[in-house]
Amino acid sequence: MSSRAWWVELWRLLGVTLPAGLLGFAVGAPGWLLAAALLLLLGWHARQAARLLQWLRVGAKSNRAPLLGGLWGEYVEDIERRQEWSRQRRDRLEGMLERFQRTAEALPDGAVVLGPNHEIEWANRAARRLLGIDSTGDQGTRIQNLLRDPRVFSYLHTEDRGDDDSVDIPSPMNPRIELNVRVIPYGEGQHLLMARDVSNLRRLETVRRDFVANVSHELRTPLTVIRGYAESCTDEELPESVQDGIAAISRQAARMQAIVEDLLTLSRLELDPVDPDAAEWVAVADLLPGMVRDAQSLSVERGHELTLEADAAIGLRATATELNSAFGNLINNAVQHTPAGTAIRVVWARERGGAVLRVEDDGEGIAPEHLPRITERFYRADPGRSRASGGTGLGLALVKHAVARNGGRLEIDSEPGEGAVFACHFPSERVIDFGDFDAESAPAGDGAVADQCRLRGASAEQGADAGGRAQELGNQESGSNRRREQDP
Amino acid sequence: MTERQSPFGRHISTQYDEELEAIRQKLLAMGGLVERQLDEGLQALLRGDSDLGEAMVRRDVDVNAMEVDIDEQCTRIIARRQPAAGDLRIILGMLKSITDLERVGDEACKLGKAVIEPSVEPPLDRAIAQGVQRLGRHVQQMLHDALDAFARLDTEAALRIAREESRVDEEYDALTRQFVTYIMEDPRTIQRVLGMMWSGRALERIADHARNLCEYVVYVAEGQDIRHQSLDAARAALEAGSQGARAE
Structure with missing residues (x-):
């Protein structure tokens, strides 16, 4: 051309x-x-x-x-x-x-596009309904000026939000609507604010939790009565078959009681707001020997070999009762779900960025398909076994919640045939190193820390040979247990 | 997308804009805090939750601290920038608003305090509680909308919300009459009803402060002082003003 x-x-x-x-x-x-x-x-x-x-x-x-x-x-x-x-x-x-x-308009969740200073650039229809933000009229207004809830303010000004981080606020348009708001950064200085109506979800959750808590509470008294009567019916003149039946009633009632207690603990963990004032400095190394002893007595004749390695120089800022229930359950769990004679190692040690409690065993391990679900309530990896071994099915759920409430997270690692490692990781802001402290430099008024510093020598010694001693103590305990069983 | 001309964004010195916007943001954050105080005060009162009441009363120092902070920043910006016309109005409007917001915080605390004080009284009568709750929701909505109008400098909305105040007054009067019938029927309820009456009074005062906020919005946006005028007169004056401006 x-x-x-x-x-x-x-x-x-x-x-x-x-x-x-x-x-x-x-x-x-x-x-x-x-x-x-x-x-x-x-x-x-x-x-x-x-x-x-x-x-x-x-x-x-x-x-x-x-x-x-x-x-x-x-x-x-x-x-x-x-x-x-x-x-x-x-x-x-x-x-x-x-x-x-049009697609974004049709989203049921409120979506607002924010500029570098959090000024509104665009908003969809749902944002108008849920947040009261008008796409045309409010362009250029900073979002904090319209979403004035102090929680949003501090959320927006938190640097370095995690991926799952979000904030729950009542909708400014209707206080009965509960919103879950999260801000996702993208591009250059752009942010996307998503607001989801979670009122129904929250309501359902509350109903479920209340239901479980109420049912457990209501079951408690009848169970105590049943168990009480069953245990007092030990007339030797009764025919053997009846005696067996009563023993079974007593055993099962005890089991149900254990489940109810666990359910109540669990719902308390879920329902009670985390109270930062309840946290104190806990010398974990002092807690563990007792738990190992209890677990050994649980093992009775199955002969688990429990060893403990605890670094007495590390303390944890946590609620002591919750730690007790978390760690105790974890160790008992290892005893209950491994075959007789399994070696179980309990380790409390420093790790990069904090501290960790590990419970390791060389048992059968857990199949990978069970790993993601094993902390669910009543989830049974092996339907037959755990009931026989006397678990309530709630132990790991309890551990997970209790650890999370104290700033930690539970990680489970296992290969079939190669044992399992249950690890509770705690971040460094929760961990104190008593080794860095001298009794003099301990902050005045913080009696707990000073006390634990003084205790350090004793518990370090305890930690060093705790394995052997725990073993010993455990054997004693199981011995006395046996004696008790023989004595009618 | 169209660029919207913000009343805060017309200076050559962008730092000046930044300073003004920062103060406004603080003011609205204070507003948010006060809104939450009111919400929690009301909840504490209606549920008889003394823990919540105590927590919110303790938080009042934050509101006061914010008032002092904003006051200081406004003073500083006046001293340094010597603003005139619209900017001066914005700063003066903000200075007046924080006083009202602080008072709202104080009134909200009265709701919280009403449940803290040791009382052996039986729980609230449902009908009384409902009346106070309705009034409370109305006032909450009014405060919320007034702050929204401030954020948007929306004169129309401000005038509409200011009108709500008389409705809150009517509601408060109705509540008072209801309380009086309670007292007449059973004098033993006097103490309890009086406590609720004071809370209703606090809510009515908050509505007054919300109306003041609306008046400042009109002052900032239009430069017209509509205080102590009937709202119809204010609207007429505003319309005359804008027509005059158009004629020029």
Whole structure:
């Protein structure tokens, strides 16, 4: 095409210069006539260029395109074609954008696009209903000025929010609606604020928790009565079959009681708000020997080998009762769910970024498909076994909640056939290193820390040979247990 | 998207804008805190939850601290920038607003205090509680909308909300009459009903402060002082003012 235009221009040049040259020869002044012809041609080109420029300046509208010849006409056509192409592209993009916006509009959750200073750039319909933000009227207003709840303010000004972090506030439009608000950063300084109506979810959760708590509470008294009567029915004159039956009633009632107690503990862990004042410095190394002893007595004749390695120099800021129930359950869990003779190691040690309590065993391990669900209530990896071993099915759920309430997290690692490791990791802000403390430099008034510093020598010693001693103590305990069983 | 001209964004010195916007943000954060105080005070009162009441009364120092902080920043900006016209109105409007917000905080505390004081009285009568709850919700909504109007400098909304105040007054009067019938029927309820009456009074005062906030919004946005005027007169004055401006 361009070559055709080139030929047209060449012919035009020839068509002007050739006659002019010939005529010039005829009149005897070829140079002048040639110059005049070229001047004319140059003038024509300049005129065409000027018209093209003028057309471009007024916006290059296709209905006002100038009729230009030769190469200049090609220019006009080319520009028009490009314009047509970009108009189509723009339409397509606009259509896409509109579809996109319509999709975002239709979202049931409130979505607000925020700029670098949290100023509102765009909001969908649900944002108007849930947050009272008007997409057009409120553009440029900072979101904190409309969502004034102090919780949102501190949430927005927290650096370094985790991925799951969000804040629950009542909707500014209707205090009965509970909103879950989270802000997701993206792009350059952009943020997306999502507000989800979670009132129904919260209501359901509350109903469920209340239900479990109430049912457990209501079951407690009848169970105590049943168990009490069953245990007092030990008349030796009764036929053997009846005695067996009563023993079974007593055993099962005890089991149900254990379940009810666990359920109550669990619902308390769930329902009670975390009270930061209840946390104190706990010398974990002092707690563990007792738990190991209890677990050993639970093992009775199955002969688990329990060893304890506890670093007495590390303390944890936590609620002591909750730690007791978490760690105790974890160790008992290891005893209950491993075959006889399994070696179980309990380790309390420093790790990078905090401290960890590990309970390791060399038992059968846990199949990978059970791992994600094992902390659910009443989840049984092996339907037959754990009931026989006397678990309530709530132990790990308790551990998970209790550990989480004290700032930690439970991690379970296992390969079938290679044992399992249950680890409670605690972050460094919860951990204190008594080793860094001298009794003098301990803050005045913090009696617990000073006390524990004084205790350090004793408990370190205890930690060092705790394995052997725990073993010993455990054996004693199981021995006495056996004696008790023999004594009617 | 269209750029909206914010009344706070028309200075060549962007730092000045930043300072003004920062103060406004603080003011609205204070408003948010006060809103929450009112909410918790009301909840504590209606549920008879003395722990919640105590917690919210303790938080009043935060409200006071914010008032002092904003006051100081406003003073500083006046001294340093010597604002005129619209900027001066914004700063003066904010200075007046924090006083009202602080008072709202104090009134909200009265609700919380009403449950802390040791009382051996039987729990509230349902009908009384419902009356106070209705009034409380109305006042909460009014305060919320007034702060929204401040955030948007929305004169229309401000005038509409200011009108609500008389409705709150009517509601309060109705509640008072209801309380009087209770007292007449059974004088033993006097103490309890009086306690509720004071809480209702506190709520009615909060509505007054919310109306003041609305008046400051009009003052900041339009430069018209509509205090101590009937709202119809205020609207007429505003319309005349804007028409005058158009004629010029």
